[in-house]
Amino acid sequence: MSIVLAGHGLVKKYGSATALSSVDVEVGERDSLAIMGPSGSGKSTLLHILAGIVRPDGGQVLLRGERIDTLGENRLSALRRKRFGFVFQFGQLLPELPAEENVALPLMLEGTPRGRAVEQARRWFAPLGLDGLEKRRPGQLSGGQAQRVAIARALVVEPDVVFADEPTGALDQTTSTEVVRLLTSVTRDQGAALVMVTHDAEVAAHCDRVLQVRDGRISNHSQYTAA
Ligand SMILES: Nc1ncnc2c1ncn2[C@@H]1O[C@H](COP(=O)(O)OP(=O)(O)OP(=O)(O)O)[C@@H](O)[C@H]1O
Ligand SMILES: [Mg+2]
Numbered sequence: 001m002s003i004v005l006a007g008h009g010l011v012k013k014y015g016s017a018t019a020l021s022s023v024d025v026e027v028g029e030r031d032s033l034a035i036m037g038p039s040g041s042g043k044s045t046l047l048h049i050l051a052g053i054v055r056p057d058g059g060q061v062l063l064r065g066e067r068i069d070t071l072g073e074n075r076l077s078a079l080r081r082k083r084f085g086f087v088f089q090f091g092q093l094l095p096e097l098p099a100e101e102n103v104a105l106p107l108m109l110e111g112t113p114r115g116r117a118v119e120q121a122r123r124w125f126a127p128l129g130l131d132g133l134e135k136r137r138p139g140q141l142s143g144g145q146a147q148r149v150a151i152a153r154a155l156v157v158e159p160d161v162v163f164a165d166e167p168t169g170a171l172d173q174t175t176s177t178e179v180v181r182l183l184t185s186v187t188r189d190q191g192a193a194l195v196m197v198t199h200d201a202e203v204a205a206h207c208d209r210v211l212q213v214r215d216g217r218i219s220n221h222s223q224y225t226a227a
Helices: 043-050 073-083 099-109 114-122 143-155 173-190
Strands: 003-014 017-028 032-036 058-063 084-087 161-165 193-197 209-214 217-223
Touching: 003 043, 003 193, 017 043, 017 058, 017 193, 017 217, 032 043, 032 173, 043 161, 043 193, 073 084, 084 143, 099 114, 099 143, 143 161, 143 173, 161 173, 173 193
Parallel strands: 032 193, 032 209, 084 161, 161 193
Antiparallel strands: 003 017, 003 058, 209 217
16 A cells, blocks of 8 residues: 555654654555544644644654655645645634535635636535535534535545544534545545544544554554444
């Protein structure tokens, strides 16, 4: 399996506190990795470093073999927009825009004209079970529908990696199962890898592998057989 994203010897300190100490992680083509662990263990810090949002104090982050942690801020933010997609717990959709324009936004930021961007955005509605909801504003969507719109927005740029931090954290169990199923399957179909932080073992079990983080270190690295 070819490695899409790797972190080697990652260290992050906040003042005298060490949030991550010497973490190694590799994510393969179409691989999905769940990051679990107690609150404050360093899960979000690890995700943010891999995604080029936070810079490590030690170690390296490589995207298809190229170091990204040393890129300047402009190149790094362009790389994040083009090659990564993001799904967060909530509050990521712009309330005044219809769902299809929320999905189209990353394309428009890259210079695609609005009409073409919206047309491309609409293609993601059927695979995510969102047919007919294109014109709804986020306030007119259920929590699960809003998260599926956020997934469409993460995928519309056809990224190399989708990063999700507690994407089902605000959903009930039935809805979160539905959302994580779609997140893992549609991401894989698109050809992207997935790195997801979750507290929920049932959600994590939809990923190929689970990484346990404890006190800023990897405590366990398990393989799930595909369900
Ligand atoms: N910007 C920051 N400044 C100072 N300390 C921080 C900062 N971000 C995170 N930390 C600290 O680093 C440690 C790891 O935080 P992190 O957010 O990665 O935990 P987490 O595993 O995602 O927790 P949770 O499950 O609660 O989201 C914690 O002790 C946290 O207080
Ligand atoms: Mg967190």
